[in-house]
Amino acid sequence: MTEPVPAEGEASPADPHLAPEPAPTGAEGIAQLAAAARRVVDTVVHADPPADAALLAAKLHAIADEIAGSGRISPPRWDNPEHNRDHNPVTGAANPLAPPLTVSADGTGGVVGTATLGFPYQGPPGHVHGGISALLLDHVLGIANAAAGHRAMTAWLRVSYHRPLPLLTECTVRGKRVSSEGRKIRATGTISTGHGTHVSAEGLFVAVRPDLA
Numbered sequence: 706m707t708e709p710v711p712a713e714g715e716a717s718p719a720d721p722h723l724a725p726e727p728a729p730t731g732a733e734g735i736a737q738l739a740a741a742a743r744r745v746v747d748t749v750v751h752a753d754p755p756a757d758a759a760l761l762a763a764k765l766h767a768i769a770d771e772i773a774g775s776g777r778i779s780p781p782r783w784d785n786p787e788h789n790r791d792h793n794p795v796t797g798a799a800n801p802l803a804p805p806l807t808v809s810a811d812g813t814g815g816v817v818g819t820a821t822l823g824f825p826y827q828g829p830p831g832h833v834h835g836g837i838s839a840l841l842l843d844h845v846l847g848i849a850n851a852a853a854g855h856r857a858m859t860a861w862l863r864v865s866y867h868r869p870l871p872l873l874t875e876c877t878v879r880g881k882r883v884s885s886e887g888r889k890i891r892a893t894g895t896i897s898t899g900h901g902t903h904v905s906a907e908g909l910f911v912a913v914r915p916d917l918a
């Protein structure tokens with residue numbers, strides 16, 4: 706089957722913002738730690754308070770001390786977008802807060818990712834917190850813009866919640882740049898499940914000033 710050819714400025718499967726990137730030294734190890742920490746968070750949120758909670762907490766602190774003993778990386782530089790990819794709270798494999806969502810080109814000039822969100826992301830009982838949905842959409846719209854060649858900051862994001870988004874259900878997050886005018890870029894996106902669209906968003910993004918990019 707022939708891949709559709711993206712129009713100029715649209716995300717392609719070969720886009721560097723979507724392609725697997727060369728792993729920075731130690732990235733695999735950090736991703737392993739992040740996956741384990743993610744499991745700890747999920748388990749803690751689900752747990753009946755164990756009788757030996759204080760002892761278990763002490764063990765977790767000891768593990769954190771051991772990890773910290775190997776040193777800390779410096780705060781990222783503004784001009785290092787690679788850092789964002791690994792450590793951001795949505796797709797970042799190195800960030801235990803990230804579900805993580807895996808995003809790729811959707812073949813029509815936009816981007817798409819899937820994730821199944823568990824109890825750490827709960828808002829209304831059994832459903833995803835609205836702020837989490839906004840976070841996913843903000844980030845995926847940002848990736849769609851980046852994949853279309855625009856490194857841009859969110860100026861505003863309008864989120865519409867159409868129906869509650871259930872936890873523990875695979876959801877699909879889509880984003881697409883829809884227009885650009887000078888430094889101003891507009892993008893839209895949705896979060897859907899097999900039951901239809903639960904959340905949609907549109908945003909204005911402003912390309913990073915050339916002297917800062």
Ligand SMILES: CCCCCCCCCCCCCC(=O)SCCNC(=O)CCNC(=O)[C@H](O)C(C)(C)COP(=O)(O)OP(=O)(O)OC[C@H]1O[C@@H](n2cnc3c(N)ncnc32)[C@H](O)[C@@H]1OP(=O)(O)O
Nearest residue numbers: 786789843844847848851856857858859860861889911914
């Ligand atoms: C972040 C980059 C990473 C990329 C990595 C890739 C993938 C990762 C994805 C990560 C995604 C993470 C996503 C995140 O989390 S981004 C983090 C959340 N966003 C921010 O923190 C942004 C904070 N705001 C700013 O930094 C500045 O205000 C910006 C950069 C937005 C503009 O300040 P700047 O000094 O640069 O520009 P300007 O003031 O000359 O304005 C220029 C034009 O824009 C128009 N305008 C401005 N604001 C608004 C507004 N609110 N409504 C309507 N219009 C607005 C303005 O009228 C003018 O229009 P015109 O008069 O020319 O017609």
